[in-house]
Amino acid sequence: MTQNLRRSVVLGALGLIAATSALAQPAWPSAKPITLIVPFTAGGGTDGIGRLFAQKLGQQIGQSVVVDNVGGGGGTIGTQKAAQAAPDGYTLLMAVDSPAAIAQYVNPPAVKYDTQRDFAPVGMLSTLPLVIMGRPGLAASSFQEVIALAKANPGKLTYATSGIGTVLHLAMERFQQQAGFRLVHVPYRGGAQAITDLIGNQVDLAILPTGSAVPLVGSKKVKGLAVTDARRLPALPEVPSITELPGFKDLAMTAWIGIFAPAGTPAPVIERLSTEMNRVLQMPDVRAKFAEQAIIPGGGSAADFGAFVKSEQSRYERIVRTANIRE
Known part of the structure; x- marks a missing residue:
């Protein structure tokens, strides 16, 4: 077998494997409802944002999105539950700054998940000054x-x-x-x-x-x-x-909320979710509802949100260590 022929056979085999793998991936979303874990009890401001997003995302993708309120531990219990969920696109986390990016530095023994390891970023939902x-x-x-x-x-x-x-x-x-x-x-x-x-x-x-x-x-x-x-x-x-204020030029700090999926969620699902999330955030009624509470709509790509979270974690860690904050 010549080198060119051998190369053609190998490339053909790889293409067949990729095609077979793609065919094996079930369509998303199917008839199965999607669960959005909100890591706080029902009735608060975070819950309200989550329910609005779930409703609008469901309308966008033509599938039911159910809110699961899992409170406790300052949001860490619900975040942990999401980290352990199957990475199939049917469980999402409403990622909130404190449990997602601060708790691991303030109370390390109580946090069993690693944000960078256990989650795939989908996008920024909102910032709250x-x-x-x-x-x-x-x-x-x-x-x-x-x-x-x-x-x-x-x-x-x-x-x-x-x-x-x-x-x-x-x-x-x-x-x-x-x-x-x-x-x-x-x-x-x-x-x-x-x-x-x-x-x-x-x-x-x-x-x-x-x-x-x-x-x-x-x-x-x-x-x-x-x-x-x-x-x-x-x-x-x-x-x-x-x-x-003098000396505070670069010190803006806001609360933020985003969407995570469990690590390992297929990239096409993450991309679709990110696209639909950005469409939701452009809806006039969503923007009006956010404006009522002085909430700033998010947006951008999954990669943008991932880089933002990593940067915030670094900043939070420095503050916690300097102030010696422990819970």
Whole structure:
């Protein structure tokens, strides 16, 4: 057999194998419903975003998408369940910043999954700017004034978040590291009690996502001090971006939500999901619903989202180690 003939035979065999493999792949989606794991209990803001996405994705692909709320462990239990699911395109995870990219550094023994190893990124669903707020009686009306007040009274001012190791907590730690001042962290189990205590002047500051913060600041119940996004919020145009402050130019930090599939999910399925997700995010009614809560629609490719998550993990790890945050 000549070398050219041998090469033709080998290439032909490889082509046959590839074709056979492609034929063996079942069509996606089939009649089987798709499960979207939301790693928090029903009824919260994250759940609402998940249910809206599930409904619209189902309409796009002509298949039922069912939300499975798996709460507990700050989102790590649901995230772990998704990591162990079959990589067949019928289980997706609503990937939230804290369990997906922070928890492994704050509480390593409790996290049994590895985000880079166990998941395939699909795309960015949304980003949620955070708002730093002051109590009504606070002797400061801007974040710069808060910094000056904190430096003059070290260890006196308090700030509330919805928990240790959340992106809210890490954002405030990063800002303190940057400007060289110290606040006392008061972690709550969720944002409701933090809001009550802020309005009641029981804590000096609070940092919360836009969905909770915009109504409070807009109604003048609390003071809006800074937005952690790179630009001001249309819903709160009078509140400056953190990046407008001296020394904070590159320090924007937002909460984020994306979609993961279990690692090993076929590439064509990931590509289709990413395409349909981007179409959902362009729907006028979806964008209007997001705008009501000052949520910024995501988008982009699966590769873009994967690179973003990796970058965020690196940033979070540095903050956690510098501040020695442990749960």
